[in-house]
Amino acid sequence: MLQITRPRTVRTVVELRDIVRDWRRAGDLVALTPTMGGLHEGHLSLVRAARRRARRVVATIFVNPTQFGRGEDFDAYPKDDVRDAELLASAGCDLIYAPSVEEMYPEGFSSTVSVAATTDTLCGSHRPGHFDGVTTVVCKLLNQTQPDYAIFGEKDWQQLVTIRRMVHDLDIPVRISSSPTVREADGLAMSSRNRYLTPAQRRIAAKFNKALFASADHIAHGLPIDRVTDACGKALLSAGFDSIDYLEARDAYTLQPVDGFQPGTEIRLFAAARLGTTRLIDNVPVERTGMTE
Ligand code: AMP
Secondary structure, three states, X not given: OOOOOOOEEEOOHHHHHHHHHHHHHOOOOEEEEEEOOOOOHHHHHHHHHHHHHOOEEEEEEOOOHHHOOOOOOOOOOOOOHHHHHHHHHHHOOOEEEOXXXXXXXXXXXXXXXXXXXXXXXXHHHHOOOHHHHHHHHHHHHHHHHXXXXXXXXXXXXXXXXXXXXXXXXXXXXXXXXXXXXOEOOOOOEOOHHHHHOOHHHHHHHHHHHHHHHHHHHHHHOOOOHHHHHHHHHHHHHHHOOOEEEEEEEEEOXXXXXXXXXXXOOOEEEEEEEEXXXXXXXXXXXXXXXXXXX
């Protein structure tokens, strides 16, 4: 029988650095995949992408309190260390770094990394302080591990462009790679939060990605963006979504609003919508067609 050894879990930066130092001495490249646990195939795809780039892969599991707002699901966030470790082993992870909150934010901690340009819109407008929490913790994880690569999912596109901005602006010596969104069979983007959905909500949730892909297609074929996003929002509400935080076409890299294709730019459609207490986010590319040139 094939036996997969669980990766070692360390909880302190000292242990993490000792192990990474030994790998470096052996000449190995190191890749980092930050997660909050509650793992699914989307996370594992990042670990596999990391493995393709580096001989050694560190996955972090840290539910970062500072990126959750008041009334959000920090206390309820799914935790299953044993299952997560087994999944990470199967994907080829070498080391799990799972620090405590006190290890990450010891008494007296008082620094924040804040990226201005890409965070005052979309999720940033609806989750005040969220991206400061994300960039601060990712900056710390990068400094603690000092990997050659760090891999982030396109599922959280705004997070991805914000981290790229931070790494560029602060000269952090790491290469950021992205990995495509992994979806369920019906197209719903995998998310740790999908497990909050009731069976009835889960059926409605499947309409989210379908509406976004259809709208992206309409925009690609030259229909006016405002009309398409209005119709999409109405369709989601009548499908059973309780509310829509945002549903907008944006420049894929600056996240600025767009009203059509400009030469050399890429457009993505971004949305966040609520089903009961669960907030779903997704984003899809608007593929250029001949008609919009
Ligand atoms: P999280 O644990 O939700 O903070 O996510 C950790 C990393 O996994 C982030 O880089 C996410 O973008 C990525 N991720 C989450 N869901 C997916 C998915 N469905 N497909 C690809 N990457 C994902």
